[in-house]
Amino acid sequence: MGLYLGMVVLWVIGIFKSPQWRTATISNVFFMSGLVLGRTISFVIDGIPSIYFSVGLILELTLALWGIINLNKYQSALNQ
Numbered sequence: 001m002g003l004y005l006g007m008v009v010l011w012v013i014g015i016f017k018s019p020q021w022r023t024a025t026i027s028n029v030f031f032m033s034g035l036v037l038g039r040t041i042s043f044v045i046d047g048i049p050s051i052y053f054s055v056g057l058i059l060e061l062t063l064a065l066w067g068i069i070n071l072n073k074y075q076s077a078l079n080q
Contacts, residue, residue, distance in 0.1 A: 007031055025067050032064035 007027060014024020039057045043049060049057075 022071070025071055029064050029067035029071070032060045032067065035060045036064060 010020075011024045011028055014021045036057060039049070039053060039060070042053075043057070048054075
């Protein structure tokens, strides 16, 4: 649980301090992608999960993709 709280602190810092935005977004993409990978492996090995785990997979995948899109979208602005 401490790891999750630490990650949330990093993400909140990235919201309010623009120099840390890129780091926070990259960590979010890796974090959410790791959760998606774990749920996908569980889906393959264990079969169809409950609706709650399915919704979690969709939300985590959405957040990971949203982070990637934002990194690509704002890459040129960050390099200036």
